[in-house]
Amino acid sequence: MLFDMLMTGVRQTTGVDYKYWSPAETMPYKEMKRLQLARLREQINYLWEKSPFYREKWEQSGFCPGQLRTLEDIRRIPILHKEEIRSSQEKNPPYGMMRVSGRGPFIRIGMTSGTTGEPVLIPFTEEDYFGDFCEGAVRSVWAAGIRNDDVVHAAFGFTPFLGLAAAYDCCEHLIGALVIPGGIWNSLMRLTMIKKLGITVLMGTPTYILHLAKVAEENGVDARSLGVKKILTAGEPGSMSIPNTGLRLQEAWGAKIFDYCGTQETHYLAWMCEEGVGHMNDDLAYCEVLDPDTDEPVPPGQSGKLVVTDLVGKTHPCIRYETGDLVKGIDAGTVCSCGRTLSVMKGFMGRVGDIIKVRGVCVSVAGIENVIRGIPECSDSYEYIASKNNNGMDKITVRVEPKRDVDTGLWDDLRKKVAQKLQLSFMVNMDVEVLPPGTLPEFELKAKRFRDIRPPVADSGVSCPPDKKVTVKV
Numbered sequence: 001m002l003f004d005m006l007m008t009g010v011r012q013t014t015g016v017d018y019k020y021w022s023p024a025e026t027m028p029y030k031e032m033k034r035l036q037l038a039r040l041r042e043q044i045n046y047l048w049e050k051s052p053f054y055r056e057k058w059e060q061s062g063f064c065p066g067q068l069r070t071l072e073d074i075r076r077i078p079i080l081h082k083e084e085i086r087s088s089q090e091k092n093p094p095y096g097m098m099r100v101s102g103r104g105p106f107i108r109i110g111m112t113s114g115t116t117g118e119p120v121l122i123p124f125t126e127e128d129y130f131g132d133f134c135e136g137a138v139r140s141v142w143a144a145g146i147r148n149d150d151v152v153h154a155a156f157g158f159t160p161f162l163g164l165a166a167a168y169d170c171c172e173h174l175i176g177a178l179v180i181p182g183g184i185w186n187s188l189m190r191l192t193m194i195k196k197l198g199i200t201v202l203m204g205t206p207t208y209i210l211h212l213a214k215v216a217e218e219n220g221v222d223a224r225s226l227g228v229k230k231i232l233t234a235g236e237p238g239s240m241s242i243p244n245t246g247l248r249l250q251e252a253w254g255a256k257i258f259d260y261c262g263t264q265e266t267h268y269l270a271w272m273c274e275e276g277v278g279h280m281n282d283d284l285a286y287c288e289v290l291d292p293d294t295d296e297p298v299p300p301g302q303s304g305k306l307v308v309t310d311l312v313g314k315t316h317p318c319i320r321y322e323t324g325d326l327v328k329g330i331d332a333g334t335v336c337s338c339g340r341t342l343s344v345m346k347g348f349m350g351r352v353g354d355i356i357k358v359r360g361v362c363v364s365v366a367g368i369e370n371v372i373r374g375i376p377e378c379s380d381s382y383e384y385i386a387s388k389n390n391n392g393m394d395k396i397t398v399r400v401e402p403k404r405d406v407d408t409g410l411w412d413d414l415r416k417k418v419a420q421k422l423q424l425s426f427m428v429n430m431d432v433e434v435l436p437p438g439t440l441p442e443f444e445l446k447a448k449r450f451r452d453i454r455p456p457v458a459d460s461g462v463s464c465p466p467d468k469k470v471t472v473k474v
């Protein structure tokens with residue numbers, strides 16, 4: 001019954017007092033696997049018929065839909081790289097050959113940030129957007145306890161970045177909360193309006209929400225007095241991946257922190273329940289964690305690169321899409337205290353390019369940030385730099401700032417403390433520099449904290465040997 005209902009696209013059964021947004025959230029594990037396989041087969045048959053892009057790519061690799069007998073057979077499908085989408089869109093602007101012809105009209109466009117090249121465009125029909133993308137998103141908002149009596153403020157400017165915009169749309173159109181945009185407000189105006197309008201929920205990047213609390217403090221306002229009860233973060237790794245960033249947000253605002261993540265090319269992938277656990281939208285996207293060196297699956301729960309297959313989108317679905325993210329791992333087949341049976345996302349380690357390997361150990365932005373944000377004397381600002389020492393070995397320098405009330409006479413103690421905690425966490429010695437407060441760049445939306453000044457080499461060292469995969473402790 002449930003299987004049939006989900007297969008025919010009926011997904012939402014919510015009512016005002018309903019705990020879960022979708023029955024998929026509590027579907028027994030075996031049933032979910034059956035649903036995933038049925039949806040995968042349907043998706044692949046559809047694209048084999050409708051998409052010359054995939055047909056050509058798959059035929060060249062020797063794959064045909066008849067080879068899909070089990071979920072494990074997904075490995076027979078070749079991996080899709082962002083560069084393929086990009087070059088297809090350059091040759092056939094604006095949407096490239098991956099767009100299934102005849103689909104439309106479009107009501108939303110997703111656009112990647114373009115940090116690794118020309119932005120990639122993702123067109124959405126109403127069905128794709130509200131039926132699939134927002135279906136993944138609204139679960140995160142609902143699980144955070146946001147209801148129609150909340151006043152939600154989106155603390156970001158509208159761009160074709162759908163990660164936050166979809167949560168906005170869900171609050172407004174699916175939940176019926178009062179949603180207040182404020183993209184052009186400066187931080188002081190925003191703080192004033194939070195109090196004046198009785199805003200109960202803030203949405204934004206962790207970097208910006210922390211920045212906003214700092215602006216409040218600098219202006220003699222305690223952010224905890226403003227009445228914000230819940231904070232939803234996205235756009236960069238938040239509390240699901242970096243627990244100490246979550247604790248800082250919680251402390252600064254006195255609010256409960258929820259984090260969610262995904263890719264614009266595929267879906268909302270994971271979101272936090274009230275227990276602080278990251279749950280995945282298993283019925284909408286099939287996620288694999290692969291060894292970066294071999295593309296083979298890692299053992300269950302282990303870290304590796306994230307490859308995602310869109311099981312439901314029909315206009316621009318990505319199949320076995322290499323996201324460029326390294327994750328700490330995915331656990332499946334468990335039941336959370338909240339009652340959900342969905343797989344558990346253990347968090348993101350960072351973008352592949354932001355991770356460096358020193359003496360065989362992977363050092364990630366998430367790992368470093370968690371250490372620094374766990375030290376009360378450190379401000380929120382930091383950066384880390386990869387370079388070479390005199391012997392040509394890779395080395396990492398971490399630069400931190402003390403909080404303004406830390407006496408300069410204690411800075412050297414702080415330097416030693418940071419170095420010791422990093423050493424304990426990574427088992428690698430890193431150089432630590434303590435800089436006067438205000439020296440490091442401040443970020444208002446997404447932070448860029450890693451600089452690589454090593455001379456270019458053929459092997460950038462971003463992949464982790466199997467025996468060192470779990471050394472990052474966060």
Ligand SMILES: [Zn+2]
Nearest residue numbers: 273277336338
């Ligand atoms: Zn849960």
